[in-house]
Amino acid sequence: xxxxxxxxxxxxxxxxxxxxxxxxxxxxxxxxxxxxxxxxxxxxxxxxxxxxxxxxxxxxxxxxxxxxxxxxxxxxxxxxxxxxxxxxxxxxxxxxxxxxxxxxxxxxxxxxxxxxxxxxxxxxxxxxxxxxxxxxxxxxxxxxxxxxxxxxxxxxxxxxxxxxxxxxxxxxxxxxxxxxxxxxxxxxxxxxxxxxxxxxxxxxxxxxxxxxxxxxxxxxxxxxxxxxxxxxxxxxxxxxxxxxxxxxxxxxxxxxxxxxx
Amino acid sequence: xxxxxxxxxxxxxxxxxxxxxxxxxxxxxxxxxxxxxxxxxxxxxxxxxxxxxxxxxxxxxxxxxxxxxxxxxxxxxxxxxxxxxxxxxxxxxxxxxxxxxxxxxxxxxxxxxxxxxxxxxxxxxxxxxxxxxxxxxxxxxxxxxxxxxxxxxxxxxxxxxxxxxxxxxxxxxxxxxxxxxxxxxxxxxxxxxxxxxxxxxxxxxxxxxxxxxxxxxxxxxxxxxxxxxxxxxxxxxxxxxxxxxxxxxxxxxxxxxxxxxxxxxxxxxxxxxxxxxxxxxxxxxxxxxxxxxxxxxxxxxxxxxxxxxxxxxxxxxxxxxxxxxx
Amino acid sequence: xxxxxxxxxxxxxxxxxxxxxxxxxxxxxxxxxxxxxxxxxxxxxxxxxxxxxxxxxxxxxxxxxxxxxxxxxxxxxxxxxxxxxxxxxxxxxxxxxxxxxxxxxxxxxxxxxxxxxxxxxxxxxxxxxxxxxxxxxxxxxxxxxxxxxxxxxxxxxxxxxxxxxxxxxxxxxxxxxxxxxxxxxxxxxxxxxxxxxxxxxxxxxxxxxxxxxxxxxxxxxxxxxxxxxxxxxxxxxxxxxxxxxxxxxxxxxxxxxxxxxxxxx
Numbered sequence: 001x002x003x004x005x006x007x008x009x010x011x012x013x014x015x016x017x018x019x020x021x022x023x024x025x026x027x028x029x030x031x032x033x034x035x036x037x038x039x040x041x042x043x044x045x046x047x048x049x050x051x052x053x054x055x056x057x058x059x060x061x062x063x064x065x066x067x068x069x070x071x072x073x074x075x076x077x078x079x080x081x082x083x084x085x086x087x088x089x090x091x092x093x094x095x096x097x098x099x100x101x102x103x104x105x106x107x108x109x110x111x112x113x114x115x116x117x118x119x120x121x122x123x124x125x126x127x128x129x130x131x132x133x134x135x136x137x138x139x140x141x142x143x144x145x146x147x148x149x150x151x152x153x154x155x156x157x158x159x160x161x162x163x164x165x166x167x168x169x170x171x172x173x174x175x176x177x178x179x180x181x182x183x184x185x186x187x188x189x190x191x192x193x194x195x196x197x198x199x200x201x202x203x204x205x206x207x208x209x210x211x212x213x214x215x216x217x218x219x220x221x222x223x224x225x226x227x228x229x230x231x232x233x234x235x236x237x238x239x240x241x242x243x244x245x246x247x248x249x250x251x252x253x254x255x256x257x258x259x260x261x
Numbered sequence: 262x263x264x265x266x267x268x269x270x271x272x273x274x275x276x277x278x279x280x281x282x283x284x285x286x287x288x289x290x291x292x293x294x295x296x297x298x299x300x301x302x303x304x305x306x307x308x309x310x311x312x313x314x315x316x317x318x319x320x321x322x323x324x325x326x327x328x329x330x331x332x333x334x335x336x337x338x339x340x341x342x343x344x345x346x347x348x349x350x351x352x353x354x355x356x357x358x359x360x361x362x363x364x365x366x367x368x369x370x371x372x373x374x375x376x377x378x379x380x381x382x383x384x385x386x387x388x389x390x391x392x393x394x395x396x397x398x399x400x401x402x403x404x405x406x407x408x409x410x411x412x413x414x415x416x417x418x419x420x421x422x423x424x425x426x427x428x429x430x431x432x433x434x435x436x437x438x439x440x441x442x443x444x445x446x447x448x449x450x451x452x453x454x455x456x457x458x459x460x461x462x463x464x465x466x467x468x469x470x471x472x473x474x475x476x477x478x479x480x481x482x483x484x485x486x487x488x489x490x491x492x493x494x495x496x497x498x499x500x501x502x503x504x505x506x507x508x509x510x511x512x513x514x515x516x517x518x519x520x521x522x523x524x525x526x527x528x529x530x531x532x533x534x535x536x537x538x539x540x541x542x543x544x545x546x547x548x549x550x551x552x553x554x555x556x557x558x559x560x561x562x563x564x565x566x567x568x569x570x571x572x573x574x575x576x577x578x579x580x581x582x583x584x585x586x587x
Numbered sequence: 588x589x590x591x592x593x594x595x596x597x598x599x600x601x602x603x604x605x606x607x608x609x610x611x612x613x614x615x616x617x618x619x620x621x622x623x624x625x626x627x628x629x630x631x632x633x634x635x636x637x638x639x640x641x642x643x644x645x646x647x648x649x650x651x652x653x654x655x656x657x658x659x660x661x662x663x664x665x666x667x668x669x670x671x672x673x674x675x676x677x678x679x680x681x682x683x684x685x686x687x688x689x690x691x692x693x694x695x696x697x698x699x700x701x702x703x704x705x706x707x708x709x710x711x712x713x714x715x716x717x718x719x720x721x722x723x724x725x726x727x728x729x730x731x732x733x734x735x736x737x738x739x740x741x742x743x744x745x746x747x748x749x750x751x752x753x754x755x756x757x758x759x760x761x762x763x764x765x766x767x768x769x770x771x772x773x774x775x776x777x778x779x780x781x782x783x784x785x786x787x788x789x790x791x792x793x794x795x796x797x798x799x800x801x802x803x804x805x806x807x808x809x810x811x812x813x814x815x816x817x818x819x820x821x822x823x824x825x826x827x828x829x830x831x832x833x834x835x836x837x838x839x840x841x842x843x844x845x846x847x848x849x850x851x852x
Contacts (some may be wrong), residue, residue, distance in 0.1 A: 013380050017376055031766055042780075049635065053627065092370075094370060100334065102356045201626065
């Protein structure tokens with residue numbers, strides 16, 4: 001399919017780019033391992049002082065860390081580099097070229113830059129999830145795994161849609177290129193189960209900037225805590241958010257072509 | 262009867278620009294109340310271009326040429342009027358339209374900076390869905406005309422400006438568009454570089470019959486390439502016709518600049534029309550009809566203590582200002 | 588000289604005002620982490636009565652004070668400076684007869700903080716209302732002592748960040764190095780959790796590093812939780828670090844500018 005061909009061409013380009021900066025890649029991997037060490041240290045400090053956090057034990061928190069890292073990796077591998085490129089392209093006018101390509105501009109903006117070596121990070125995240133499940137000693141059914149994957153994908157789509165809306169805001173407010181920072185900040189709250197937070201923060205990270213939909217929720221599915229209707233609800237939210245984001249993007253492009261020079 | 266590729270009727274574009282003065286007080290004031298002024302970038306422009314024509318858009322900076330071009334490319338929505346290119350309304354950005362046209366902007370980069378141009382070309386192939394054999398054929402033709410091969414493997418940021426422009430133009434032509442919009446394609450290039458690009462465009466038009474619309478503020482770009490010139494000034498179409506007619510219309514003149522041996526008491530109005538030039542304090546400038554240049558120069562050389570003398574074309578702004586004074 | 592600072596202030600403030608939406612975002616970003624930590628630790632403290640002698644209220648106090656202290660001692664030098672080296676605009680600043688880092692970058696930091704304060708004050712009050720800290724242990728002597736500590740923390744941090752940012756003169760990988768510096772800061776400053784809760788070895792090391800001058804030391808001073816001996820030791824170590832970073836910064840800067848001028852922008 002055409003989209004796949006374009007995607008594989010983009011992948012090739014990004015692999016080239018990362019090969020050009022091999023030393024950087026190595027340094028980044030080391031830094032990443034350091035942060036992982038630090039994250040595990042903080043979990044151990046917490047659980048030296050308590051046996052549960054927000055109703056969840058250490059195994060669940062380890063799995064949650066894995067889910068969090070999964071989402072965070074996508075942020076770092078896709079969102080940050082493409083946000084930078086997007087902001088740059090608005091500033092220097094190369095967005096014009098993107099608009100004139102016979103390929104959806106939202107798609108191009110999403111995948112122009114891909115930090116390839118982060119694929120390793122994704123695998124690490126999945127390992128963490130596996131370790132957490134193992135530590136808990138509970139058995140996991142196929143249904144739980146499938147719903148976990150489904151909701152993880154749906155959660156990522158929600159975050160993706162949020163990102164699109166945030167960067168599309170630059171079409172209206174050009175001096176606003178710090179747009180994605182709020183998302184990254186709130187993403188940090190995804191390390192811990194949402195039950196730990198005061199009500200107002202819980203509402204913010206579940207319904208307004210729905211980080212919890214991508215972190216706590218899939219993990220709840222993995223534990224079998226969700227009813228089928230809740231699962232369907234979250235999937236519907238994922239689809240709806242994508243539709244909203246596409247509309248906002250289209251509107252943003254119209255604004256860009258009406259008001260720029 | 263040749264097909265009319267580009268039809269433009271009463272095309273207009275007006276911007277609303279927020280007003281703002283500097284200073285803290287003004288910043289606070291503008292927070293509460295915004296005032297706007299209207300900028301009429303393009304006003305009621307009309308023209309028609311047939312398939313295969315090479316047309317030059319001439320005009321000083323800020324005249325409205327780039328705005329017009331962007332509307333034809335589909336990047337801007339006009340505030341009034343219509344345009345039709347290859348049967349499409351450009352700003353609807355239909356995929357079939359995008360695959361049959363190209364826009365190359367001299368001051369903006371399409372190619373990714375850190376990777377060789379070859380990789381960006383392959384991405385373009387995927388995006389425009391060009392089958393391998395077709396793509397290879399097109400590339401070979403472009404390589405023949407532009408000598409691309411030695412440039413392909415280097416990262417784009419390591420190329421000189423001239424080399425980069427060649428790659429940028431080639432990248433825009435891989436899908437064999439029927440209409441080319443070129444915005445200042447030779448800007449910043451040296452004389453050889455400029456000539457090279459012009460030669461290429463001429464040859465390309467001959468071989469493919471593509472329609473080319475070119476904006477520039479270098480008169481030379483346009484005189485070398487275009488049989489037809491459209492002059493846009495203050496957003497209005499001032500002239501649309503052939504070059505020969507244009508040169509008949511504009512009385513050609515030259516600028517003579519002299520550096521005199523003494524600094525006072527010089528009245529050069531006997532020789533020509535004195536012209537102010539703030540940039541060059543050392544020289545005095547006069548404007549003289551082209552046909553009179555030799556006569557006036559020899560007179561000045563014999564009658565005045567001249568240390569340095571230059572004879573040049575006046576800037577295009579002056580030419581247009583003179584010819585099309587409102 | 589004063590006039591130069593005045594002018595720099597006007598220019599920097601205007602720029603901050605232009606990008607005020609950015610400042611707001613940054614403020615919200617910077618608030619989330621402490622709020623998350625308050626939530627986590629108060630929930631633990633409530634579940635277990637206390638953690639290592641600290642009650643839930645102690646944690647609330649700590650993080651709310653952290654927000655204030657961090658506002659004053661943090662700096663954004665790396666974000667400003669590395670760009671200037673890489674895009675060459677530093678050249679313009681170097682030919683002026685004033686030190687780019689010690690004047691312009693410093694003022695940019697201060698202007699940025701001022702902008703942030705405007706948003707910070709109402710947000711902090713809001714958080715105080717929600718979390719209801721009990722500042723019983725705060726004394727005016729503690730606050731008074733904390734002022735020089737905060738100043739010290741800012742200057743040491745500013746110069747240290749400046750030295751790290753100056754690595755941009757040598758390599759574009761300055762962001763990775765800065766990330767490493769930031770990781771050390773998070774580990775040893777008390778940003779994540781009061782240092783008493785860290786493993787003993789980390790506490791011991793943190794004691795001698797400059798990072799806690801930025802967070803832990805001023806907070807404990809305000810809350811009057813240090814013995815006179817500890818206070819003295821803290822300041823002593825602080826001043827030693829001040830001397831060290833001044834020398835370090837001077838040296839790195841000098842070498843960096845040499846290299847910058849030799850190699851070109």
